[in-house]
Amino acid sequence: MLFGKKFNRAMEWLRNRNRDKYDDDGKIDYDNKGKMQKIEKNDLLAMFISAAIVFVPIIIVILGLFVLIAYWFT
Numbered sequence: 001m002l003f004g005k006k007f008n009r010a011m012e013w014l015r016n017r018n019r020d021k022y023d024d025d026g027k028i029d030y031d032n033k034g035k036m037q038k039i040e041k042n043d044l045l046a047m048f049i050s051a052a053i054v055f056v057p058i059i060i061v062i063l064g065l066f067v068l069i070a071y072w073f074t
């Protein structure tokens with residue numbers, strides 16, 4: 001693999017950095033809730049607004065293509 005040693009070194013650094021979040025099997029330790037970030041009051045609203053900004057234009061374009069295809073074949 002290209003840059004294999006560099007990749008392995010970076011992964012080992014990440015494992016050492018995040019060691020307290022994982023148990024011995026390498027799975028996330030969900031009992032360690034004190035170090036996880038908590039969602040604030042308006043974070044959920046911000047996530048919905050950002051998802052709408054991303055997905056609504058895409059959905060409009062796809063629906064517009066369906067309408068054009070339907071118009072051409074009728």
